[in-house]
Amino acid sequence: MEHKFEQISPHILIMHAEHATDRPVLAAITGERRTLLMDAGASPAHAGLFREELERRGCRLPDMLVLTHWHWDHSFGTGAWGIPAIAHKETAEALAALSGRGWSDEAMAELVQAGTISEDSAQHIRLEYGDSREVNVREPDIVFTGRITIDLGGVTCVLTHVGGDHSADSCVLYVQEDKVLFLGDALGPSIYGGPYKYSSTGFLRLLEITYGFGAEWFVESHGIPMNEPDFRADLAPWERLARLVDVFGHNRERVVLEMKNYLKLEELPRDLLQGVDYFMAGPK
Numbered sequence: 001m002e003h004k005f006e007q008i009s010p011h012i013l014i015m016h017a018e019h020a021t022d023r024p025v026l027a028a029i030t031g032e033r034r035t036l037l038m039d040a041g042a043s044p045a046h047a048g049l050f051r052e053e054l055e056r057r058g059c060r061l062p063d064m065l066v067l068t069h070w071h072w073d074h075s076f077g078t079g080a081w082g083i084p085a086i087a088h089k090e091t092a093e094a095l096a097a098l099s100g101r102g103w104s105d106e107a108m109a110e111l112v113q114a115g116t117i118s119e120d121s122a123q124h125i126r127l128e129y130g131d132s133r134e135v136n137v138r139e140p141d142i143v144f145t146g147r148i149t150i151d152l153g154g155v156t157c158v159l160t161h162v163g164g165d166h167s168a169d170s171c172v173l174y175v176q177e178d179k180v181l182f183l184g185d186a187l188g189p190s191i192y193g194g195p196y197k198y199s200s201t202g203f204l205r206l207l208e209i210t211y212g213f214g215a216e217w218f219v220e221s222h223g224i225p226m227n228e229p230d231f232r233a234d235l236a237p238w239e240r241l242a243r244l245v246d247v248f249g250h251n252r253e254r255v256v257l258e259m260k261n262y263l264k265l266e267e268l269p270r271d272l273l274q275g276v277d278y279f280m281a282g283p284k
């Protein structure tokens, strides 16, 4: 399989997301004194591929890492880096609850049953780690609440807790000098413990926070980096959908009708129809 790496701004090299096992974007942000890693990766194999590329390019290897949220694909690679990990208090609590557990099929079935992970995640973990899997969940070393700023030497990274439907511990990382905002999965729906859900007011709050940074580039963990005009265009129908749900509540028919009128379409595309379902399943 081909792996894709890209220098997206003067100080940032990313490893692109890979969809077979749902590996998210990883980023190395390098200043004059230090390199910060954004997300640890799904596994030692995932982490190892990025490390090899950094070495091949002669980049300074990461001195510390930050986690955008606890989900396995972002955090289970932590131990492989052997560096201090920084995470929000709720991320640390979620990882503490998973650390020391077994990850056999039976053990994962229990976690699925409890709504801690989904069957899709269990399947992705099986594919990422193979049959004789050894999963090492490491707890973070530095725990914060609210916001933490990391000075890499001429490059300032601000990790901010934003919460949201996807995961209550979600954080976003803003690299000030490069005007790049890493969103993790903060804009996604809730995926564990029941049907996928969005709350319209929660989603609109997150959009306001997102645009408030003044970023020129936006990176969602399972997508491709987008400049501001493309990102706004991509999010516009979702923003409209959330505003309609704010007004019409769980009146699905009306929301769908208004969306069709707005988009001047006979039928809504599949992803937006799915989005309507997520908003209908969630609180306002």
Ligand SMILES: O=c1ccn([C@@H]2O[C@H](COP(=O)(O)O)[C@@H](O)[C@H]2O)c(=O)[nH]1
Pocket (backbone or CB within 6 Å): 021, 022, 024, 071, 072, 073, 074, 118, 120, 121, 122, 124, 185, 188, 191
């Ligand atoms: O729509 C989705 C998205 C993700 N999953 C599974 O959950 C984990 C964690 O999700 P993140 O969005 O990366 O935090 C992911 O790796 C998938 O296994 C899902 O089931 N449905």
